Amino acid sequence: MSDDDLLSVSRFARLAGLTVHAVRHYDAVGVLKPTQVDARTGYRRYARGQVATARMVMDLRWLDLPIHQVRQILADPDAPTTHALLRAHAERLARQRRHLDRQIARCATHAIQGVDMPTTSTTVAPVQLKIGVRDLAQARTFYQRAFGLVETVIRHTDDADHVGYQFGTYGRPGFFLVVLLGPEAFDHPARSTFGLTVPDLDQAHQQALDAGATEAVAPDTPHGMPRTSAVTDPDGNWIWLYQG
Numbered sequence: 001m002s003d004d005d006l007l008s009v010s011r012f013a014r015l016a017g018l019t020v021h022a023v024r025h026y027d028a029v030g031v032l033k034p035t036q037v038d039a040r041t042g043y044r045r046y047a048r049g050q051v052a053t054a055r056m057v058m059d060l061r062w063l064d065l066p067i068h069q070v071r072q073i074l075a076d077p078d079a080p081t082t083h084a085l086l087r088a089h090a091e092r093l094a095r096q097r098r099h100l101d102r103q104i105a106r107c108a109t110h111a112i113q114g115v116d117m118p119t120t121s122t123t124v125a126p127v128q129l130k131i132g133v134r135d136l137a138q139a140r141t142f143y144q145r146a147f148g149l150v151e152t153v154i155r156h157t158d159d160a161d162h163v164g165y166q167f168g169t170y171g172r173p174g175f176f177l178v179v180l181l182g183p184e185a186f187d188h189p190a191r192s193t194f195g196l197t198v199p200d201l202d203q204a205h206q207q208a209l210d211a212g213a214t215e216a217v218a219p220d221t222p223h224g225m226p227r228t229s230a231v232t233d234p235d236g237n238w239i240w241l242y243q244g
Contacts, residue, residue, distance in 0.1 A: 005047065005048070006035060006036055006045035006046065006047060007045060007046045007047070007048060008043070008044075008045060009023055009024070009034075009043070009044050009045075009046070012045075012046040012050070012051070012054070015048075015051050016050075016051050016054035016055060016058070017054075017055065017058065018054060018058065023044075023046075023054070024044075026054075026057055027044065029067050029071075030071060031057055031067060031070050031071050031074060032050065032053060032054055032057055034046050035047045035050065053074065056074065056077075057070060057074070060073060063089065063093075064093070065089060069085055069089070072085065073085065073086075125173075126176070127175060127176055127177060128176070128177040128178075128179065129176070129177070129178050129179070129192065129194050130178075130179045130180075130181050130187065130189055130192070131178065131179070131180050131181065131189070131192045131194070131233075131235075131237050132181050132183075132185075132188045132189040132190060132191070132192065132235065132237070133180050133181065133182060133233075133234075133235045133237075134182070134183060134235055135182070136180055136182045138234065139180050139233070139234070139235065140180065142211055142212055142213070142233055142234055143165070143180075143233075145207075145210075145211035145212075146207060146208040146211035146212070146213055146231075146233075147196065147198075147204070147207075147208065149165045149178075150165075151163040151164060151165060151180075152164070152165075152166055154166050154177060154179075162179075163179075164177050164178060164179035164180070165177065165178040165179075178194070191235070191236045191237050191238070192237045192238070193237070193238040193239075193240070194237075194238070194239060194240070195239070195240035195241070195242055196239065196240070196241055196242070197241075197242045197243070197244030198241050198242070198243065198244055199244055200243075201219055201226075201227045201228070201229060201241055201242070201243040202219050202227075204241055205219050205229045205231065205241055208231045208239070208241070209231065212233075212234055213231035213232060213233055213234075213239070214231060214232045215229075215230075215231055216230040216231055216232050216238060217229050217230035217240075225242075226242050226243040226244075227242075227243035228240065228241065228242055228243070229241045
């Protein structure tokens with residue numbers, strides 16, 4: 001191919017329907033490399049055959065595909081992995097559309113009816129979680145070291161005082177009990193999963209590890225959620241931690 005067959009950046013951009021800035025950006029991220037780069041001046045030159053590739057890049061970016069997936073598709077547009085990637089992206093866009101539909105409906109409702117504080121839609125409320133452990137003394141030590149939880153007497157009987165972790169006041173919003181059950185308990189559960197809000201996620205996560213927990217999910221900020229992590233206690237129970 002002679003130099004006369006190559007296009008300058010500006011000419012190539014006009015034919016492809018891109019801005020010069022976009023052409024240079026796609027070169028920088030590795031999805032639309034020039035055919036030739038002058039070693040002395042650094043000028044980029046493109047082949048006419050690359051116009052179709054440029055338009056494909058435009059279309060894929062219009063679909064809101066991230067650059068790394070555009071690069072993957074361009075490498076082999078007909079590969080089974082490409083078809084799977086596009087199907088997954090279509091499903092993701094459909095979820096976003098449903099989410100947007102709900103937002104529009106909620107906004108329209110607020111516009112007509114005003115903005116009300118959320119209310120409880122049921123007369124029942126969760127109040128207790130039981131966690132199965134092998135060794136009660138060891139588990140109590142772990143939960144105190146990991147999260148500063150100290151058991152208190154939550155029920156008095158003629159035979160014994162029953163202990164657990166009490167949050168809030170009985171009969172009031174926010175009341176909740178967490179009870180550790182040893183293997184002798186008739187309702188000893190299998191492994192449990194529960195979550196705690198903490199004032200400092202990273203500090204609480206590390207404190208739990210120092211107390212003997214095992215990291216299950218490293219601290220992260222998932223889309224649509226507060227900063228989050230997860231650990232397992234010495235008995236394999238999952239504990240999700242959420243930045244409060």
